[in-house]
Amino acid sequence: MKALHVITGLGIGGAEQQLRLLLRHLPVDCDVVTLTNPGAVADGLVADGVRVTHLGMAGNRDLAALPRLVRLIRSGGYDLVHTHLYRACVYGRLAARLAGVRAVVATEHSLGDSQMEGRRLTAGVRGLYLASERLGRATVAVSPTVARRLRNWGVPAPRIEVVPNGIDLTRFRFDPLQRLHTRRRLGLPEEAYVIGGIGRLTAGKRFGTLIHALARLPENCWLLLVGGGPDESVLRRTAHEAGVADRVLFTGERPYVPDGSPGPDLPSLTWAMDVLASPSPEEAFGLAVVEALASGLPVLYSSCPAIEDLPAEAAALARQVHGGTDEFARALAAARAEGPRPRTAPEAAHHYCITRSAAQLMDVYAAASSSSPSPQGVSSS
Known part of the structure; x- marks a missing residue:
């Protein structure tokens, strides 16, 4: 399997460092695209031998980034696209589908009861998120609490998989x-x-x-x-x-x-x-x-x-x-x-051992890559 991870940025942060740690334990050939800010974690990924591409996105409304991302996904021959963080989820899921990749997974790292990644949970934020979510096969919640929040937001329960963050x-x-x-x-x-x-x-x-x-x-x-x-x-x-x-x-x-x-x-x-x-x-x-x-x-x-x-x-x-x-x-x-x-x-x-989380994520990948999505969420127990 060849997978592309799309993330909003690669400065030092919880989601970004979690991605680097995860790629050290996934038995998958992975590349990474960062929409913006190829910071310290990008350097770390490159040192680990991961190919990192900076898309050069100028802002949330830089629609010209979408065709660039579509071309990159098509040329890479990826079997699966995995998106991380709000902007990357919105653009990445759409780009993957336009590029012909149907196995699309997104991880929701930062959904709170009143905010997501520091932005208020307005009707517009929710509407755009849900519209793009339907383009994927599964949304990974990093905790049962986040899974509950996703359900309350309107994400169908069968599409939610719980795979907790992992630590070394x-x-x-x-x-x-x-x-x-x-x-x-x-x-x-x-x-x-x-x-x-x-x-x-x-x-x-x-x-x-x-x-x-x-x-x-x-x-x-x-x-x-x-x-x-x-x-x-x-x-x-x-x-x-x-x-x-x-x-x-x-x-x-x-x-x-x-x-x-x-x-x-x-x-x-x-x-x-x-x-x-x-x-x-x-x-x-x-x-x-x-x-x-x-x-x-x-x-x-x-x-x-x-x-x-x-x-x-x-x-x-x-x-x-x-x-x-x-x-x-x-x-x-x-x-x-x-x-x-x-x-x-x-x-x-x-x-919360990282090897356990990586094994659970592989189950999600297998289900997303099958001809029909799994009707059951992956348990975190």
Whole structure:
């Protein structure tokens, strides 16, 4: 089988890094097209031996990109097209059908109850999504929660397949020596209690909540924010106004796997933390939470379907926090008071092993490539 993955962009983000990890485990000959922004993940894919093409799309309404994509799909001789993220799903599904490819799969990475990839769920967004969705064979939801949202949106249940995001358990296995090395590289005091936040620095992630909570915690508490985004300057100003700017570290975007760029990679940064806090009120999966659990970290979260869809005992170190600054400050103080625990991955992390997710996706590919679509969704159990 030869497959083409079409994605909106390839900067460092959850969906983008998930695609790179997935391609390392799929037994399929895969190429990638990025509509825009061939960033760090594109470089990583090329280093992995994946052919990456930048379509050069100028914006959401750059209709000239559609015939270019159709020609690329036709010339590539692809058996299946797999699209990722909203713009790529809309253009990619249509282009695949125009190019004569009927095996079309899309993954819905970021559908919330009120937004998708930061855009409000207006009637227009929903209508365009549903119109393009009918051109594919299956829509993959990264969690049962997202599957429910898709059904509520109007996607027929038989067309929805649940294949959760996956993680590389080996990459996140706790390394105490690397923890010490990374903390020294970051300039953290030896006695520092490090609160971690991982994700795009946008208003929806509510990292300002953690900055204000830090101001209510002892002086040896630090905040390590991993990620980049449009709100970085806002968060820096918030830290300054809260009087904690000297205890908040911004690492910028960090890769999932070593790629030769300066600074520690994402797993090394999770090893340097003492607790992971995720105050985002609306998530489609909660990949940062699962990765933190894989490194043995205790986790405080507002929303994480990946954990909420499992039995409570599968992630004993994960605690849901309802509320804002006051509630997170109290929860962080309580986590600090409990002291360090053994850094071992719980059952929840093993449930989301990338090899398991890749095998489930292959089942979706097989069904999509058959003469008639499968009437049953693929179980995530």
